[in-house]
Amino acid sequence: MEQELQSFVAMLTELWTMLVAQSRNLLLPSRLTQIAILLVCVAVSWGFARATLPRMRAWMRGLEGWPKWRLRFVLLVEKRLWLMYFILLAWLSVAGMRMITTFPSRRYILALVASIATAWLIVSLTTRLVRNPLLRRMVSWGLWVWVTLYFLGLTDEASDVLDGIAIQFGDFRLSALAILKALVVTALLFTFARMLAGTTSARIRRNDDISPSMQVLLVKIVQIVLFSAAFFIGLKAVGFDLTGLAVLSGAVGVGLGFGLQKVVSNLVSGVIILLDKSVKPGDVISLGETFGWITALGARYVSITTRDGKEYLIPNEDLITGQVVNWSHQNEFVRLDIYFGTAYADDPHLVRKVAIEAAASVNRVLADRPPVCHIVGFGDSSVDYILRFWITDPTGGLTNIRGNVYLALWDAFKENGISIPFPQREVKVLEGSSLVTRPEAGTRPPDGGAVD
Template sequence: MSFEGLREALGFVLLRVEALLSNLLLPSRLAQVAILLLCVGLAWALARLTRPRMRDWMHSLEGWAKWRLRLLLLVNRRLQLIYFVLLSWIAFAVMRLIFFFPSRSYIIELVATIALVLLLVAFITRLVRNHALRVVLRWFLWIYTILYYLGWRDEAATLLDRAAFESGDFRLSLLTLVKAMLVLGALLTLARIVTQTSSARIKRDDDLSPSMQVLVVKVMQILLYGAALFIGLKAVGVDLTGLAVLSGAIGVGLGFGLQKVVSNLVSGVIILLDKSVKPGDVISLGETFGWINALGARYVSVVTRDGKEYLIPNEDLITGQVVNWSHSNEFVRLDIYFGTAYANDPHIVRRVAIEAASAVDRVLTTRAPVCHIVGFGDSSVDYILRFWITDPTGGLTNIRGNVYLALWDAFKANDISIPFPQREVKMLEGSQIGTRPLD
């Protein structure tokens, strides 16, 4: 912006302020200003009196939805403005009843209207989740409201348009930036609201698998946010032909520095399409055993039994060997090995082992446990006991431990012994161990 343009903007502001002050100094206007100052004082006193009581009441609320509590918190923070709007409109109504001339209540009506719009803007901009964007959008709308009702909008727009950066055919003004921020903020907020609403409905659709639900939501987010960005830039007159050069540069960068990122993104899409894993599946990958909590664009969140959350890159799930305990069905078979002494009847051992395993919680009886002899060892007859469960998310080590404990109790009750290796040492005649002749 040139020095001459800055001086012109400063002169514009000074002239408008001088005109405003000259109008306020009229006797009929001074009375209205005094009434408005009285409304400000009363609003401050009422807010100071009721704000702590409202907070105490809010602390006593239980079971309320988060959006209701956030709304109450916003009301608590804007109590002074709310009281001022109510008092100023009451003052305007009283002035219109006493005086029939609009000039006697014009200032009060103008200020009450501006205050009401400012209050509405404060509530509406809460829909914008990004804090920085919300603050910028709120202040822009507040300033725009004041300029609009004071009749300064066209002059301010002209000044902002003159403050521009030019390079050849390229021209970027402050007015364009303000419009872009406003349009993009509104479109991105609308896209977020539509995405959240649609996501909730998609997740309630039982006809779609969990992986397809995630895929549909991700694609919808990309399309909506991309369309919002494109429409917003196009609406404010930004030339998008330069994006072709930018996309080429991004492609070169992807080829050299972002190979892993792109590989994970593509692997994520493949996982969603082939439905190899989905939220809730129990998987084993190397030393990691747990259930899938969420599918991300770059990684899969796996929660283990000890509460740790592993973020496994999607590429590892595609290229590595993954054990999905609940891919096609929920049935999981577990094997445990044990041995008994040769003196015990194998037929009785097998029957006792099957009955002990069947009595353990989580072990299926519809798919009855089986027990087989797998070999004759040096000190024991070796067996394998196989049983089924349907809830691997409940843990595997604990169910194995419970079955082993049931076997221990059952074997003890039926006099079945679990042997352990024993060695006999025989001393040969004339041999000496650990002794030497005395001197």
């Protein structure tokens, strides 16, 4: 341990000596001239950016209808406009110095700074492919440091320093360099896996020969395979031994199996739902008091959107163990029933005819499956009927179509003189009884007596 510490200190001392020697070379007249040119480039590029940013932002406000990836790219360019101006001016300065003098040392710093700035710009643009903000920031800073060291010629020295920072457990040695490589390689593999998964998922969803539920299942399988492969390949690429990980994962799996029974149950239920095709995206279902259509099938839950805009996340286990009404499982035909009553004085044959014609006149009610109307009972105040009709678009709502049919019945009954009765109460005074009224509060009886 002491020997490793001494070698690490020696490497740091050597690196510091090299940096001091390079800084002394900056005091040469030719180097000072190049530094002055770079400062002028910084000032001019800053002025150009301040002058052109208002016009660019005004132009960006009119970019309506552009794809999102184009808008994001334009926004990236707008945020890095100053750096782009600086890179352009720096390379123009390098070209100008090449025309003035043939000595490479006269333009060495200019070319070095222009190369580093160009690499920084490329890194900042390409790392936008990493969606996770924390991971993107780590990858960006890591690549910025690496390209800077690469152009300065300090990659070997920096690698030796990072490799000297290590923790050792028996035969296993974990250094800062290995951790850094693992992060970079895993991030790149995850980015590639995400892009490949997105492309594959888009092709699967465009295939009409595959059912919606199978599309979701295939997309999830592709995502799991690609991201798992990216993770394990990233660990293997940096020399991590996966044998111990397999033993550890088995022990952890047993513990998680007891603690995450509900989660595992929902995951297994989600796979069963995708395989048996009992529900799929777009189906209209009822589960308890929840009625809506399925918008997404998740690994743990099913997303259901109701007519009032609420989104319910139903655990997959509830769809397996509970009673679910799928209004569009085998076909789109849905029969609806409404109940009404008419007065005893109205002809029931006329009532049935008028009700059927009224229901058939409403949009969304099927004509090839005509409505039917039947008497279902004789009530206290009315003759009770049931009106049945069919629709094929339950996603358009059920309450609204029922309301439209009720309005059509109201208009048709009013036009044909059919009345809808309501309960009426009568009070009869039997023969031989007398009606006694109680005086109002605050009044006195005619004989002047007291009021009870």
